[in-house]
Each structure stands twice: as C-alpha cells, then as structure tokens.
Amino acid sequence: xxxxxxxxxxxxTSDIAxxxxxxxxxxxxxxxxxxxxxxxxDRDAEDLRxxxxxxxxxxxxxxLDQAAHPRVLDALGEAQATIVCVVGLLGDQQAAERDSDxxxxxxxxxxxxxxxxxxxxADRLLRAGGGTIIGISSVAGDRGRASNYLYGSAKAGxxxxxxxxxxxxxxxxxxxxTIKPGFVDTRMTEGMKLPPLLTAQPSEIATAVLTAExxxxxxxYARPIWRLIMIVICAIPERLFxxxxx
Amino acid sequence: MQKPSPLSGWGRFPNVACSMIRPRSEADxxxxxxxxxxxxxGNGRAYxxxxxxxxxxxxxxxxxxxxxxxxxxxxxxxxxxxxxxDLIAFALPRGFFPPVVPGTKFVTVxxxxxxxIHGKNHHGAGTFSRHVVSLNLLTADGTIxxxxxxxxxxxxxxxxxxxxxxxxxxxxxxQLVPVETAYLRQETLRAGSLEDAMAxxxxxxxxxxAVAWIDCLARGRRxxxxxxxRAEHATRSEIESDPFVVxxxxxxxxxxxxxxxxxxxxxxxxxxxxxxARASVGTAIIDYDRYFFPLDAVLGWNRLxxxxxxxxxxxxxxxxxxPVALRRLLEKLSGAGSSSFLxxxxxxxxxxxxxxxxxxxxxxxxxxFPANAANFNLMLELDRIVLEHGGRLYLAKDARMSxxxxxxxxxxxxxxxxxxxxxxxxxxxxxLLSERLDL
Numbered sequence: 001x002x003x004x005x006x007x008x009x010x011x012x013t014s015d016i017a018x019x020x021x022x023x024x025x026x027x028x029x030x031x032x033x034x035x036x037x038x039x040x041x042d043r044d045a046e047d048l049r050x051x052x053x054x055x056x057x058x059x060x061x062x063x064l065d066q067a068a069h070p071r072v073l074d075a076l077g078e079a080q081a082t083i084v085c086v087v088g089l090l091g092d093q094q095a096a097e098r099d100s101d102x103x104x105x106x107x108x109x110x111x112x113x114x115x116x117x118x119x120x121x122a123d124r125l126l127r128a129g130g131g132t133i134i135g136i137s138s139v140a141g142d143r144g145r146a147s148n149y150l151y152g153s154a155k156a157g158x159x160x161x162x163x164x165x166x167x168x169x170x171x172x173x174x175x176x177x178t179i180k181p182g183f184v185d186t187r188m189t190e191g192m193k194l195p196p197l198l199t200a201q202p203s204e205i206a207t208a209v210l211t212a213e214x215x216x217x218x219x220x221y222a223r224p225i226w227r228l229i230m231i232v233i234c235a236i237p238e239r240l241f242x243x244x245x246x
Numbered sequence: 247m248q249k250p251s252p253l254s255g256w257g258r259f260p261n262v263a264c265s266m267i268r269p270r271s272e273a274d275x276x277x278x279x280x281x282x283x284x285x286x287x288g289n290g291r292a293y294x295x296x297x298x299x300x301x302x303x304x305x306x307x308x309x310x311x312x313x314x315x316x317x318x319x320x321x322x323x324x325x326x327x328x329x330x331x332d333l334i335a336f337a338l339p340r341g342f343f344p345p346v347v348p349g350t351k352f353v354t355v356x357x358x359x360x361x362x363i364h365g366k367n368h369h370g371a372g373t374f375s376r377h378v379v380s381l382n383l384l385t386a387d388g389t390i391x392x393x394x395x396x397x398x399x400x401x402x403x404x405x406x407x408x409x410x411x412x413x414x415x416x417x418x419x420x421q422l423v424p425v426e427t428a429y430l431r432q433e434t435l436r437a438g439s440l441e442d443a444m445a446x447x448x449x450x451x452x453x454x455x456a457v458a459w460i461d462c463l464a465r466g467r468r469x470x471x472x473x474x475x476r477a478e479h480a481t482r483s484e485i486e487s488d489p490f491v492v493x494x495x496x497x498x499x500x501x502x503x504x505x506x507x508x509x510x511x512x513x514x515x516x517x518x519x520x521x522x523a524r525a526s527v528g529t530a531i532i533d534y535d536r537y538f539f540p541l542d543a544v545l546g547w548n549r550l551x552x553x554x555x556x557x558x559x560x561x562x563x564x565x566x567x568x569p570v571a572l573r574r575l576l577e578k579l580s581g582a583g584s585s586s587f588l589x590x591x592x593x594x595x596x597x598x599x600x601x602x603x604x605x606x607x608x609x610x611x612x613x614x615f616p617a618n619a620a621n622f623n624l625m626l627e628l629d630r631i632v633l634e635h636g637g638r639l640y641l642a643k644d645a646r647m648s649x650x651x652x653x654x655x656x657x658x659x660x661x662x663x664x665x666x667x668x669x670x671x672x673x674x675x676x677x678l679l680s681e682r683l684d685l
Contacts, residue, residue: 043311043313044311046314051312187270191249193251
C-alpha cells in the first residue's frame with residue numbers, strides 16, 4: 001500500500017532525514033523538506049525528483065523560531081499528511097555542563113521546539129481528518145547517563161511527549177510513531193568508536209520509518225536489538241547504575 | 247575527520263589505519279582538500295591499496311546525488327559516489343543501461359572512472375571512461391576543472407584510470423545505452439582446452455558481451471578448459487513479463503571470516519570439476535543481475551579467504567603473444583596447484599585513451615590468490631611471464647606489483663606523471679599504491 005499523503009520532513013539536511021526522504025521518493029510521494037539552510041538541499045531536491053518523488057518543495061525553517069511554526073504548517077494546506085521530525089542536536093555534554101546556554105540549546109532543540117511544533121501539527125492533522133506524526137527520538141532517552149544526560153533527558157521528554165500525544169490521539173485518525181534509533185552511522189556520531197553490530201546505517205532508520213507508518217507501529221527500536229539492550233539497562237538498580245560508566 | 251581505524255581494499259590485504267573524511271557537499275569537499283595528503287575512495291571495491299592513505303581517505307559515498315537526466319540523449323549526470331546499483335535502478339525503468347559494467351554493482355561512478363573499469367563488452371565498447379561525456383575534478387589547489395575528451399583533454403586522460411591521483415572527481419556526465427529489457431539472452435559454450443577457449447573468444451567478438459570462466463587447475467590436454475558465456479541484451483519480444491522488472495535475487499551474507507585453509511587446491515579443484523561438468527550449455531534468458539554480477543548474491547564473499555585476505559592478479563597480454571603467454575601462465579598455475587577460485591579470461595579490444603588505463607588488445611586473465619608467501623612467490627614468476635610477453639597488471643586489483651615492473655609495463659607513465667606534476671606538484675593526492683609504485 002502506498003499512502004498518498006505528502007510527507008513533511010523537518011530537519012531535512014541530516015543524514016537520517018536524507019535517507020528518509022530518499023526512501024519516500026522511491027514510493028512516489030510528494031515531499032516537503034524543511035531545514036535551516038534550504039540552499040544545502042537544492043541538489044537533494046533534484047535528486048529526489050529524479051528518484052521518483054511526485055514533487056519536492058524546500059523551505060527554510062528553524063524549529064527554534066517558534067513564530068515560524070504556523071508558516072511551515074501552512075505549507076501543508078488543509079491536507080492529511082505525514083510529518084517526520086528528525087530534528088536533533090547531540091551537543092557536547094561536558095561543555096554544556098559548564099555552559100548553560102549550550103545546555104539550553106540541547107534541551108530546546110531536542111525537546112521543547114519539536115514538542116511545540118508537533119503539538120500544533122497534531123491539531124492541524126486532526127482538522128484535516130488524519131495523518132501520521134513520526135518523531136525520531138533516541139534510546140538515550142530511556143535512561144539518563146553521565147556521558148550524555150542533557151541530550152538524553154531532552155530525548156526522554158520528547159519520547160514522553162510522543163507517547164502522550166499518541167494516547168490523546170488514539171481515537172482519532174492521526175497516528176503517532178516514536179522511532180528510537182541506537183547508534184547510527186551519521187555526521188552526528190562521526191569520530192566516535194561505535195560497535196558495528198549495534199550501529200545502523202541511515203537507510204535502516206528510513207526503512208523503519210516507512211514500515212512504521214504503513215503498519216501503524218507505535219514505538220520502534222532501530223536496530224531491534226536496542227529494545228533488549230535498553231530493557232537490560234533500565235533494569236539495573238539505580239544504586240548500582242549510578243556507579244557505572246556506560 | 248574520523249579517528250584512524252583499520253581499512254583495506256576488497257581483498258583485505260593490506261590493512262592499515264586510515265582516517266576517513268566523509269563530505270556531504272562540494273563545500274565539504276573543498277575543505278577536505280586542504281588536508282596535506284589524501285586519496286579519494288568510493289565503495290572500497292579496488293582489491294589492493296589503491297584507496298588507502300594514512301594521511302586521510304576522502305570518501306565519496308555521501309555525495310551520491312543524481313543531478314540530471316536527458317531521456318532524449320540518455321545522458322545522466324550524477325555525483326561521484328552514486329553506486330552502480332542505484333544508477334542501474336534509475337536507468338532501467340527509463341529504458342537505459344550503463345554502457346560498461348564491471349563484475350560487481352557495488353562500485354561508485356567515481357571509482358569506475360578512476361580505475362577506468364572494463365566489462366564483458368570491452369571488445370566492442372571499450373572502457374567506462376570512453377562513455378564519460380565530461381566530469382568535474384576538484385584538484386589539489388581547491389579549484390574545479392571541467393574535463394572532457396575535448397576540454398582539458400590531458401587532465402581528462404590522466405584522470406580516467408588515474409586512480410584518484412589527479413584529484414577528486416565530483417560529478418560526471420555518462421552516456422547510457424538504450425535497452426529494451428532488463429534481460430540478456432545468454433549462450434553458454436564449453437571449451438575443452440585453451441586453444442578451443444581462445445577460438446571461441448575470437449568467434450564471439452561479434453557478440454555484445456563475452457567472457458570465459460577458466461579452470462586454472464586443469465592440466466595436460468585439459469589445460470585451459472573453459473566455459474564461455476556470451477550474451478546480447480534481450481529484445482522486448484523475447485520477454486513475456488514486464489521487461490524492466492527483475493525478481494529480487496536472494497542474497498546470502500558470509501557472516502564471518504572462514505579459516506584461511508577453506509580454499510585449497512583440493513576444494514577448489516573439486517569445485518572447478520563440478521562447475522565445468524554442470525555448466526548448462528545452450529541458450530537462456532537471464533536477468534542482468536545474474537549475468538553481470540553473479541558474485542553480488544553473496545555479500546562479503548571476500549571473507550571466504552579468511553583473515554589474511556587475498557590478492558587479485560589480473561594481467562593482460564597482447565593478442566599476438568597470448569597463445570604462448572597464456573599457456574605458460576596456466577602451466578605455472580596448474581603446476582603450482584595454487585587455488586585460484588575465480589579465474590576469468592576475456593578478449594579485450596583496443597587500448598583506451600586513459601594514460602594509466604589497463605586494457606589493451608589481447609587477452610586478460612584474472613585470478614585470485616589467498617595472501618600467503620607461496621602465492622606471493624608464484625605471482626613473481628607470473629610477473630616475469632607477463633613482462634616477457636609485453637603484458638601488464640591492473641592497478642585496481644593490484645596490491646603487490648613492484649615499481650620496476652610497473653614502469654616497464656605502462657609506457658604512458660611519463661605523460662601521466664607530467665600532468666600530475668602540473669596539477670598537484672606536492673602530490674597531495676597520493677595512496678599506498680602510488681607510493682609503492684613510485685608513481
């Protein structure tokens with residue numbers, strides 16, 4: 001089954017977003033790409049058209065600019081749509097511990113701004129009579145760890161937001177998907193030493209997104225092994241966990 | 247830039263720590279070229295050390311956008327990292343096919359140009375670069391040079407087959423060929439001896455594609471026994487189903503390194519005997535994937551050779567010398583009982599314009615050997631035969647040729663070096679291969 005609704009991708013220059021857009025293009029969907037630097041997407045737009053997208057529109061959008069939220073939603077018109085939010089900022093945990101501005105940016109980018117945006121988007125989709133909201137969260141949100149708890153806590157908030165929104169909309173035709181990638185081989189993780197078996201390629205996240213949309217999945221771990229890992233990590237008693245270096 | 251981590255070519259020999267830079271855009275590329283020393287790398291399908299540099303390795307895989315396509319002319323323009331598999335997936339439904347393809351679809355467009363790859367149609371179509379309309383090359387000084395056979399021609403000829411040593415290919419316009427279907431009509435023939443095999447190769451020169459699988463362990467009267475596969479693109483009337491739809495082929499993954507002794511003279515000899523006996527002679531319609539890329543069904547087949555890795559040895563011998571030289575090579579091989587698992591024989595057409603381009607008019611023989619001391623010694627003996635008969639070795643496969651042999655067998659090397667000096671005087675673009683060969 002191919003869904004006819006247009007797809008709005010927020011944070012479209014990231015590696016994961018590019019892979020998602022490509023996967024959607026192959027199915028012939030209409031794409032709207034929103035990113036802070038839209039000029040960086042000119043070539044991608046042409047590539048996506050050639051690879052099968054019905055049409056591709058690129059719009060400049062900074063999700064931190066709350067005043068711009070309605071304008072981007074207007075680009076969807078009153079139609080049902082799929083909205084994929086790929087916005088994320090890993091940041092530098094240690095630097096952010098000393099710099100509250102940096103910490104705030106991590107929190108706003110990963111939680112506050114996406115949550116506010118998707119909340120407004122949900123109302124729009126309700127009015128349109130249906131659609132899908134897909135949030136790319138993170139396994140880092142399942143339990144706070146010293147190495148990235150600012151990022152992790154914001155993702156935890158985002159995951160909880162998506163879960164609550166899904167609960168609220170469960171009787172409507174708007175479906176909410178939470179994608180929780182583990183390690184992904186992207187620019188965000190470049191330079192880190194990642195275990196190959198636990199590290200997904202962006203294309204795997206894209207496949208997970210399309211499948212979740214089609215089968216109306218709720219929470220998807222990509223790769224699936226991460227669900228198991230996080231069950232184990234979450235089961236460790238806090239008394240022990242606080243001394244561990246993970 | 248990533249921290250150094252172990253990297254190798256497809257043969258997994260040699261393996262050295264390299265730092266990878268992975269640009270997403272032209273601006274990223276420009277910044278990367280500020281590194282003091284680097285080499286472009288596509289999908290890592292060159293077998294040896296062509297895409298290794300302990301300074302930095304510049305990956306093309308994240309710049310893989312298709313930029314334009316003209317359905318009238320069949321010219322596609324794409325970025326350097328586009329995989330051949332993706333190019334085919336794009337071109338076929340539009341009624342086109344790449345003009346030349348190598349033995350795997352997991353190579354990049356930039357890699358195909360830099361190695362100036364050839365395929366089963368070399369006798370008619372020449373190398374891949376012959377079909378490159380133009381390309382943009384980012385050179386060591388950070389400028390972009392538009393090159394074609396009639397524009398910046400010298401730099402173009404040095405870049406086609408230049409193993410990434412003239413700069414980073416950013417994008418290229420490729421002339422595709424029209425096809426009516428995704429299928430080929432293949433004729434399979436058996437040749438009981440080397441003479442028969444060569445006669446059949448010659449007799450197949452009117453076919454679009456022709457290649458022979460050769461049993462390098464057969465001796466005596468059977469020396470050089472081969473299976474010849476020749477093919478034409480199937481026409482619309484030959485295909486009953488949707489002409490451009492190919493059922494996806496099941497793939498298998500080699501999950502781990504096999505023990506290094508898995509492929510030995512007995513196991514390979516048994517495999518060869520079985521393969522030769524079971525080849526179904528006659529005509530069949532098969533899809534492009536099975537015809538061109540049989541090994542792609544086994545992902546990670548390079549792990550069959552175990553942790554030490556393996557070396558590909560591909561030589562080409564001028565036509566007039568081929569009967570004697572091939573016999574000498576095969577006698578050496580079957581005598582040594584070395585287990586070349588994959589041996590391919592093909593009659594090539596005239597030499598390409600690329601200054602370091604490999605093929606020349608004559609027979610090319612491709613072999614693989616597990617990387618071990620006995621095989622390295624054997625390859626030195628093969629080198630002597632190749633040199634004596636005016637042949638040469640393929641840089642994209644090579645991991646061990648000497649600088650002396652290289653100089654003796656690539657007569658246009660001086661011309662290449664002059665162009666490289668002009669465009670990159672400090673040899674910013676260099677690789678373990680270019681250092682080994684004193685390029």
